[in-house]
Every structure is written in C-alpha cells, then in structure tokens.
Amino acid sequence: xxxxxxxxxxxxxxxxxxxxxxxxxxxxxxxxxxxxxxxxxxxxxxxxxxxxxxxxxxxxxxxxxxxxxxxxxxxxxxxxxxxxxxxxxxxxxxxxxxxxxxxxxxxxxxxxxxxxxxxxxxxxxxxxxxxxxxxxxxxxxxxxxxxxxxxxxxxxxxxxxxxxxxxxxxxxxxxxxxxxxxxxxxxxxxxxxxxxxxxxxxxxxxxxxxxxxxxxxxxxxxxxxxxxxxxxxxxxxxxxxxxxxxxxxxxxxxxxxxxxxxxxxxxxxxxxxxxxxxxxxxxxxxxxxxxxxxxxxxxxxxxxxxxxxxxxxxxxxxxxxxxxxxxxxxxxxxxxxxxxxxxxxxxxxxxxxxxxxxxx
Amino acid sequence: xxxxxxxxxxxxxxxxxxxxxxxxxxxxxxxxxxxxxxxxxxxxxxxxxxxxxxxxxxxxxxxxxxxxxxxxxx
Numbered sequence: 001x002x003x004x005x006x007x008x009x010x011x012x013x014x015x016x017x018x019x020x021x022x023x024x025x026x027x028x029x030x031x032x033x034x035x036x037x038x039x040x041x042x043x044x045x046x047x048x049x050x051x052x053x054x055x056x057x058x059x060x061x062x063x064x065x066x067x068x069x070x071x072x073x074x075x076x077x078x079x080x081x082x083x084x085x086x087x088x089x090x091x092x093x094x095x096x097x098x099x100x101x102x103x104x105x106x107x108x109x110x111x112x113x114x115x116x117x118x119x120x121x122x123x124x125x126x127x128x129x130x131x132x133x134x135x136x137x138x139x140x141x142x143x144x145x146x147x148x149x150x151x152x153x154x155x156x157x158x159x160x161x162x163x164x165x166x167x168x169x170x171x172x173x174x175x176x177x178x179x180x181x182x183x184x185x186x187x188x189x190x191x192x193x194x195x196x197x198x199x200x201x202x203x204x205x206x207x208x209x210x211x212x213x214x215x216x217x218x219x220x221x222x223x224x225x226x227x228x229x230x231x232x233x234x235x236x237x238x239x240x241x242x243x244x245x246x247x248x249x250x251x252x253x254x255x256x257x258x259x260x261x262x263x264x265x266x267x268x269x270x271x272x273x274x275x276x277x278x279x280x281x282x283x284x285x286x287x288x289x290x291x292x293x294x295x296x297x298x299x300x301x302x303x304x305x306x307x308x309x310x311x312x313x314x315x316x317x318x319x320x321x322x323x324x325x326x327x328x329x330x331x332x333x334x335x336x337x338x339x340x341x342x343x344x345x346x347x348x349x350x351x352x353x354x355x356x357x358x359x360x
Numbered sequence: 361x362x363x364x365x366x367x368x369x370x371x372x373x374x375x376x377x378x379x380x381x382x383x384x385x386x387x388x389x390x391x392x393x394x395x396x397x398x399x400x401x402x403x404x405x406x407x408x409x410x411x412x413x414x415x416x417x418x419x420x421x422x423x424x425x426x427x428x429x430x431x432x433x434x
Contacts, residue, residue, distance in 0.1 A: 001416050003366035003402055012426045019429050089407075117408025119390065142364070146409045149392050194364050197404065197412045223426060249418040250404060256412060259393045 007221030016226040034192035035062030035349025042358035044222040057321035064347035071167045072097035077302035085111035087121035088136040098308035118150040125162035134296045137166040145259035148266035165296035172203040173283035179211045188214040188232035200255030212241040219247035276316025315342035325355040364406040
C-alpha cells in the first residue's frame, strides 16, 4: 500500500461517477473549501466528469489568497524600515501587495529567503546570529503547529534573532461567515483534509447542527474527491446534515492532540482581516505574551501607507464562491500566471491559477 | 500550503528526527508532532513535519467499499 496510485485507480473512479449519476437529486452546489481540492478537482478532470446537476465552487481555503494586501504591505514595510531578513514560503513571493511584491523587493536588494520549513528559518537565524530573521507566518491550522513548535525550540535554545510575523488564520470561523451570507448558496462542504488531520472533525459540527449543511472531510486523491462528493450527494438526497469523514486513513474526530496543544501554548485567537471576507472575529492567531520576544509586530512596528486595492480584481468574490474565476473581467487577458493581478492567480492553490491551467 | 505527501519512515534518528522516502527521494522530517511514529509507518509530511500516521486498514477498507459500490443500495 503506497497510498497514492491506489487512490488514482480509474476503474474505481468510473464506479463512483456511475453511482453519482444514479443518485437522483435536483441540483446541488458544493464548496471545495481547500485550494488543493480546487486544483486537484481541475487537474484530475473531476469537474468535467460530474453530472450536470452538480456544481463545485471554490472557497477561501488558500492561505496565500486570503492574506490581505495590508498584511503583505506590513511585511514589506518591515523590510524597508528595518535591517531584517524575511523568511517566507515560496508562494508569497509573487503576490502583488498594494505597491510592490516580495519578488520586486528582493530584486531591489532586500533580504528575502524562501524556506520550505519553519525550522529552516530558525536554522538560518542560528547560523547568522548578527542578523535578524522574521518568518512570515502564512498558513492555516495545518501549518501553525509547526510555527508554534519552532517558536518553542527558539525559546528553549535562547535564540535572540528569530521572530515570527503571524498572519495565520483559522478555517471554521471563515466557514461560519460563508454559511451566514445569504448571497452564497451552499448545499454542502468538502472540508479540507489536512487542516482536519490537525483539528479533527468536531470543529465542523456547528455547520451541520446549526445550519443544516452537510460536511464531508475529504482527501486529495481523485478517488477521495469523488467519494467525498458522493457522500455529500447521498446526504443531500436523504435530507441529512452531518459531519462525515471520507479521509478515514488520515483523519480522526479528535485531530492531532500534540499539535493542538502546541498551538494553544504559543498562540491566542484574535480578530483577523481576510482578503475578500473582511474582518472575521476570532479567526486569526497572535503570539502569546509569554513568547512576545518572538513577535515581529512588537519588535519591528511599522505603519505602511494606506492599502491600495487593484481595480477590477475579483479575488474576494472568488474566495467566497460568489463567482467562478472565469467570471472575473480580468481573467486570462489581463490577469494570468505571467502577469498576476491578485493572489488567486499566483498561489499554487489559487482557484484562478487552477482554472487557468486546467480549464477544459 | 496544505500539500502533504504520504512517505515511508525508513530510519528513526535522535532528537525526534526521522528519515523518510518518497519516490526515491530521502528527506529528514521532524516527529515533534507525532512522537508515536515508528519505523515502517507511512506518514503525511507538511513543511518538514510528520502530521499523522496513515492507517493501512482504513485505506484498504475505503478501497474495498469503492470496489463494491454498485452492489450497494442507493
């Protein structure tokens, strides 16, 4: 069992699609919360294979995409005002901010290092004690335990030149905003598989219980996505609303307790600004007082110029599932991977990038 | 960002570090979030950390369920 090829078996895929066509429901719109679901649903041709009564819309589960211009402006302002090296996950490099981008700043001579793991940033700080390193903390619950662990290691080893600028966000509060929005019609959620490895299935219960919307926690291989959709369709048909786990080999109800404890040790919840969704209560993470010596916002306070939004960019609407990428007037002609206007076209998990690369 | 690949643990080292293999590529990952991981386990890795142990039993059950779909009611 290698867990990849087996879940790409085309014969099993055909069986699921055949079953999907047999379960007669009128129409349903399901939201793929996670950017990786959007990419893989496009990449593996799942969209095209679905019966016409089913519609899949993308959601805000792309941490790069929901990082607001303001947050990126702050990171860039830190680079301009202080002598720091910014360590960042690669996807953030080409995202346009109000006035620039990390890529442009790097070309301009600013110190920016792309890292794969937060531990890489800590190691850089250890090897270069005379420089200050700020880790740009972008990511959902899948990533925050690693950042929390890295901060704890930094604390234990008394590393004095390592800081984190946290723009981390939480998925369940964003889902609450979506279900309360009357303009968005969602009949079910494909919940993010790897966020759920960390948080388990309990945080989604309120969606089924209070809003009567089915949720299926789904893996990322083609058979996972197809089975997840089938489970949603069956709930729709039976007029049920419950939280189910499709990704049984990876996810359990309680999540990863060690990871959750680490997050609680290091971070507090706070209100956070999301691109497209605005300020969402208790949806972000800030570093606790106990670890405040690692908080980049405290050590390197900045006041960037006012945020400038890019005219015509509809990333916000795409992230809420209000429109499809191809409904954006800038899609393809003006905004494309070579010349992106918004983060949805830049990120490897961005909906617009997925539709651009894999559209039929 | 949620990209995580299933990899096999081929060596356990000290300080909660393990060596994993994916498609012939070896890399070191932290077991800080998964202290119970053992040699031979398949784990999901995200930004250099193992986040869970994949259950072979559940994987086989899922595949079995899918292969018998047409026999099921509804």
